[in-house]
Amino acid sequence: MTETVTLTIEQAEKLSLAVLEDNGFGEEHAGAIMRSVVAAQIDECHSHGLYRLMGCVQTARNGGLDTHVLPEIIDQAPAVTRVNAHKGCSLLGFEMGLPKLVEKARHCGISVLAINNCFHFSALWPEVEQISAHGLVGMAMTPTHAFVAPAGGTKPLLGTNPIAFSWPRPGKTPYTFDFATSMIARGEIELHRRAGKAIPEGWAIDTNGAPTTDAAKALEGAMLTFGGHKGSALSTMIGLLAGPLIGDVLGHETYAASEDAPGKPHHGEMIIAFSPETFLGADAQQHLDHAEELFDEIVKQGARLPSQRRFAARERSHKNGVTIPRALHDELLALTAPQ
Amino acid sequence: MTETVTLTIEQAEKLSLAVLEDNGFGEEHAGAIMRSVVAAQIDECHSHGLYRLMGCVQTARNGGLDTHVLPEIIDQAPAVTRVNAHKGCSLLGFEMGLPKLVEKARHCGISVLAINNCFHFSALWPEVEQISAHGLVGMAMTPTHAFVAPAGGTKPLLGTNPIAFSWPRPGKTPYTFDFATSMIARGEIELHRRAGKAIPEGWAIDTNGAPTTDAAKALEGAMLTFGGHKGSALSTMIGLLAGPLIGDVLGHETYAASEDAPGKPHHGEMIIAFSPETFLGADAQQHLDHAEELFDEIVKQGARLPSQRRFAARERSHKNGVTIPRALHDELLALTAPQ
Numbered sequence: 028m029t030e031t032v033t034l035t036i037e038q039a040e041k042l043s044l045a046v047l048e049d050n051g052f053g054e055e056h057a058g059a060i061m062r063s064v065v066a067a068q069i070d071e072c073h074s075h076g077l078y079r080l081m082g083c084v085q086t087a088r089n090g091g092l093d094t095h096v097l098p099e100i101i102d103q104a105p106a107v108t109r110v111n112a113h114k115g116c117s118l119l120g121f122e123m124g125l126p127k128l129v130e131k132a133r134h135c136g137i138s139v140l141a142i143n144n145c146f147h148f149s150a151l152w153p154e155v156e157q158i159s160a161h162g163l164v165g166m167a168m169t170p171t172h173a174f175v176a177p178a179g180g181t182k183p184l185l186g187t188n189p190i191a192f193s194w195p196r197p198g199k200t201p202y203t204f205d206f207a208t209s210m211i212a213r214g215e216i217e218l219h220r221r222a223g224k225a226i227p228e229g230w231a232i233d234t235n236g237a238p239t240t241d242a243a244k245a246l247e248g249a250m251l252t253f254g255g256h257k258g259s260a261l262s263t264m265i266g267l268l269a270g271p272l273i274g275d276v277l278g279h280e281t282y283a284a285s286e287d288a289p290g291k292p293h294h295g296e297m298i299i300a301f302s303p304e305t306f307l308g309a310d311a312q313q314h315l316d317h318a319e320e321l322f323d324e325i326v327k328q329g330a331r332l333p334s335q336r337r338f339a340a341r342e343r344s345h346k347n348g349v350t351i352p353r354a355l356h357d358e359l360l361a362l363t364a365p366q
Numbered sequence: 367m368t369e370t371v372t373l374t375i376e377q378a379e380k381l382s383l384a385v386l387e388d389n390g391f392g393e394e395h396a397g398a399i400m401r402s403v404v405a406a407q408i409d410e411c412h413s414h415g416l417y418r419l420m421g422c423v424q425t426a427r428n429g430g431l432d433t434h435v436l437p438e439i440i441d442q443a444p445a446v447t448r449v450n451a452h453k454g455c456s457l458l459g460f461e462m463g464l465p466k467l468v469e470k471a472r473h474c475g476i477s478v479l480a481i482n483n484c485f486h487f488s489a490l491w492p493e494v495e496q497i498s499a500h501g502l503v504g505m506a507m508t509p510t511h512a513f514v515a516p517a518g519g520t521k522p523l524l525g526t527n528p529i530a531f532s533w534p535r536p537g538k539t540p541y542t543f544d545f546a547t548s549m550i551a552r553g554e555i556e557l558h559r560r561a562g563k564a565i566p567e568g569w570a571i572d573t574n575g576a577p578t579t580d581a582a583k584a585l586e587g588a589m590l591t592f593g594g595h596k597g598s599a600l601s602t603m604i605g606l607l608a609g610p611l612i613g614d615v616l617g618h619e620t621y622a623a624s625e626d627a628p629g630k631p632h633h634g635e636m637i638i639a640f641s642p643e644t645f646l647g648a649d650a651q652q653h654l655d656h657a658e659e660l661f662d663e664i665v666k667q668g669a670r671l672p673s674q675r676r677f678a679a680r681e682r683s684h685k686n687g688v689t690i691p692r693a694l695h696d697e698l699l700a701l702t703a704p705q
Contacts (some may be wrong), residue, residue, distance in 0.1 A: 106445045107475030114610035136446035137638070140477050141645065162381035164611060184660075192603045202606070204599040236668075254593025260543040260672050261600075263660070264531045268539070271657040272503060274646045279663065299476070305443045306480065307613045318610040321602070324618065328392075329575075333599050366519045 032356040035348045039065050042359055043080055049085045049364040053095040059118035066153045068349045072212065075150040077351055077359060082148060083116070084362055091292050092146035093117060097234050098123050107133040109273070112145035114293050117169075120145055121154050121298070132300035140298040141273035146216035147171070147296060151191035152205035152334070154298060159193035159201040164301040167191045168265040170278035170294055175209045176249035178259035181236025183249040186278030187213065188265040191223050194318065195303075202322060204333040208262035209250045269297040371695040374687045378404050381698055382419055383698060388703040389423045392434040398457035407688045410679035413553065414489040416690055416698060421487060422455070423701055430631050431455060431485035437462050446697045448612070451484035453632050458509075459484055460493050460637070468500050471639035479637040480612035486510070486635060490530035491544035491673070493637060496534035498540040503640040506530045509606040509617035509633055514548045515588035517598035520575025522588040525617030526552065527604040533657065534642075543672040546587045547601035555584050565651040608636040 040061055047057035068076030093113060098120035103110040108127040110120040111239060120142045131138035149169040158165025158192050171186035191205035210230050219226045220242035232238055239245050245359065252258035266278045275295025303311040306341030323334060373381065381402055386396035398609035399422060407415030426433050432452060437459035440448040449459040449465040459481045470477035490506040497504025510525035549569045558565045559581035570584030571577055591597035602624050609616045614634025642650040660670060 034554045104475035105473060106477070107645055110647075134444060135474050136443035137476055138445070139640075139645075142558040146687050162581075164607070176667070177664045177669040180664065180667040182667045184663050184667065190597070194603075194606055202602070204596075204603075206596050206599070208596075253596050256672070257543075257545050257547075257592050257667075258596070260531070260545070263541070263664070264530075264543075266660060267533055267657055268503070268640070271653040272640055272645060273643055274649055274653050277656070277660050279660075301478075301607070301611055303611055306446055306448075306611060310613055314613050317616070318606055321605060321609075321616050321618075324523050325519065325602070328515070328519040328521045328523065330516040330598075332593070346412075 030353055031039065031350045032353050033348045033350045034290075034356075036065065036069065039068055039077065039349050042363070043077060044365040046080045046084065046359050050362060051087055051094045052083070055097065056094055056116050056119050059122050060116055060149075060269065062122075063118050063149045063153050064129075065349075067150055068351065069341055069344040070337040071344070071349075072150055072337065073351075074212070075148075075159065076349075078355055079148055080359060080362070081355075086146065086148075098142075100124055100127065102127070103141075106131050106138040108138070108140050110140065110142045110145075112142055112293075114144055114146065114350050117142050117145035117147040117296055118149055121296075124298075125157060128158070128298060129163060130299050132163050133305055134304045136305040137275075137299065137301050139287070140300075141275075142296040142298070143273060143275050144293050145296060146292050147294060150192070151189055152204060152337075155191045155193035155200055155205070157205055157300070158300050159195040159203070161300075162195050162197070162304070164195065164303065165191075165193045165294065166299040166301075168269045169270050169278075169296040170266045170279055170281065173279035174213055174250050175252055175262065176232060177263065178252060178256040181249070184279050185252065185259070185262045185266060186281065187250070188262040188269075188278060190261070190265055195315070196319070197315070199336070200338040202332060202334075208252050208258050208265060210253045210258075211250070213246075213250065216242050216250070220246060269295050273297055282364070369692055370548055370689045371692050372687045373695075375408065375683065378407060378416065378688050381702070382416060384702040385419045386699050387424065390426055390433045390526055390700060394436065395433055395458050395546060398461050399455055399488075401461075401617065402457050402488045402492050403491065404688075406489055406684040407690065409552065409676040410683070410688075411489055411676065412690075413551075414487075415688075417694055419436045419701075420633065420694075425487075425631065432512065433509060437481075439463055439466065441466070442480075443625075444567075445470050445477040447477070447479050449479065449481045449484075451481055451632075453483055453485065455637075456481050456484035456486040457488055460635075463637075464496060466501060467497070467639050468638060471502050472644055473699075475644040476638065476640050477640075480614075481635040481637070482614050483632050486633060487629050489544060490528055491532065491542050491676075494530045494532035494544070495540055495542055497637070497639050498534040498542070499646055501534050501536070501641075501643070503534065504530075504532045505638040506635065507608045509605045509608050509620065509636040511620055512618035513552055513589050514591055514601065515571060515575070516602065517591060517595040520588070522620050524591065524605060525600070526589070526599045527599070527608075527617060529604055534654070535658070535661070536654070539673070539677040541671060541673075545592075547591050547597050547604060549592045549597075551587070552585075552589065555581050555589070559585060567660040586634055595652060595663045605702070608634050612636050 043061040128140040155165035187207040194202040233248040382400040467479040494504035526546040533541040572587040
């Protein structure tokens with residue numbers, strides 16, 4: 028028996044929906060979550076793919092999110108749409124808020140979608156890529172579990188605070204990045220600990236705030252931001268914009284959020300869309316074409332544009348389907364109701 | 367004779383105005399430039415202080431900027447104000463565009479000021495701090511001279527592409543940062559070269575794209591971004607937002623800009639303002655107060671908020687005046703018309 032199972036995209040969608048709906052998720056939430064995890068699986072982002080369904084079910088069982096509540100869309104200001112997720116998953120809030128985000132960006136030039144009080148587990152690139160698919164420039168940020176110390180500090184305070192960006196390139200895959208402002212994913216340190224391997228310097232500090240290469244001590248201590256004090260400042264900015272600016276909590280207040288405890292897994296997400304056509308009118312196309320020169324120059328000198336591995340995976344998956352570990356497939360099947 | 371000269375702030379302002387006006391700058395531009403360099407001098411940012419007047423005069427003599435043209439303010443969209451600087455200095459464009467930026471942010475929630483076709487030499491923090499002084503959140507970015515290679519690349523392509531951010535803290539100095547996305551300022555490498563000192567690894571690559579600790583080879587080669595591929599992605603984002611999105615050039619097209627050659631020193635700047643009151647209505651104050659918890663937690667664990675050195679210098683300068691090297695003072699005096 029092989030260690031993996033290959034599913035068609037349709038099978039992956041059906042399995043995801045079955046797992047969610049058989050575990051109490053309403054149709055709307057199940058659909059939005061399915062679309063995000065399948066998109067991640069298609070791009071071979073395994074950490075945000077079908078594997079995440081396990082966490083969603085676990086969190087729901089622990090009462091950590093509302094599986095049925097519909098997000099409330101609030102027309103806050105000419106360029107601001109707020110979504111109160113009412114402790115439901117962020118993804119349905121994003122889907123329902125997106126048309127307003129796009130419409131307001133087209134009208135005003137720039138607009139913000141502020142999602143409050145949401146359960147959030149997903150990668151941000153599927154969202155910013157939905158914005159760039161509309162010919163707009165997308166940016167997204169969210170604060171998360173505070174595992175990260177500020178530069179010069181000694182204790183976890185900042186979330187891993189990811190930022191994502193997508194620039195439209197009609198007829199091509201967009202220029203997209205999506206990264207945590209922590210030096211490394213927490214899971215990487217966990218992998219080192221399990222393998223008994225030292226972590227590189229600069230990833231983390233111990234409980235005394237001293238640099239450590241001991242993975243176990245790092246997990247007890249705090250992770251560091253990427254890029255020293257500059258990364259720390261950016262992480263703080265993300266915490267402020269996707270927190271108090273939109274009337275939501277700070278990263279360290281979501282600390283108790285986890286996939287197997289109810290905790291306080293609800294926080295905010297801030298998404299910005301810029302409309303080149305509204306900024307530039309009839310000149311927009313000329314400047315979008317001009318941006319291609321930057322991408323061409325990057326590639327010409329042997330550097331890579333971000334997300335290329337994902338886009339290559341996407342092409343493969345659309346031909347061959349998606350492949351997941353058999354153990355995961357079995358676990359997911361076990362979560363569905365017997366037919 | 368001491369090596370330095372201490373001026374009252376009023377004297378520094380008068381000297382700056384005299385240098386600019388006696389060298390052909392119109393009253394409006396002279397005033398805007400004076401306010402920026404004196405603000406930097408007050409904060410002991412010597413590299414953006416009165417020293418920069420030398421470069422402004424030199425650039426004007428070389429025909430690199432228009433010293434009289436008034437910026438054109440364009441009411442582009444409900445949340446977008448464009449300023450065509452017509453090859454004048456960015457600073458007057460910012461000052462004249464600021465009321466619109468603030469007004470539109472208050473009305474729409476978020477707004478953008480896009481300055482095009484400007485000569486730009488100044489620090490960004492005086493601008494974002496003018497925004498936070500209005501109780502708004504400010505962000506600014508600009509592409510500059512392409513001294514920086516993208517991650518994995520071998521040649522200069524990206525500007526040092528700074529980003530600045532300021533969060534209002536009524537009754538306190540704001541939370542402000544302003545940093546280049548290059549690993550280090552180019553001037554730092556120049557200082558190492560002159561001192562015959564090696565530069566640390568990670569700052570730069572040589573003309574073959576290989577890592578180098580030789581400062582001279584680094585200056586011929588390319589600087590690196592901070593934070594590896596993440597910093598490189600951010601720098602690219604800044605180049606796109608403050609370039610093609612606002613209908614302006616890419617960082618590498620400003621490569622010829624320098625203080626002693628006419629070159630092409632004109633590019634764009636993008637400034638964003640967010641209005642907490644428009645996002646949150648009556649709840650704004652409560653959430654701004656809540657943001658203070660993050661700052662308190664940062665300081666409590668022994669980490670520093672950014673810009674504290676500047677704010678301490680500001681307090682000193684308002685008491686004691688500003689101190690500049692005597693050689694600079696002599697050079698500036700020599701640039702003024704004899705009385």
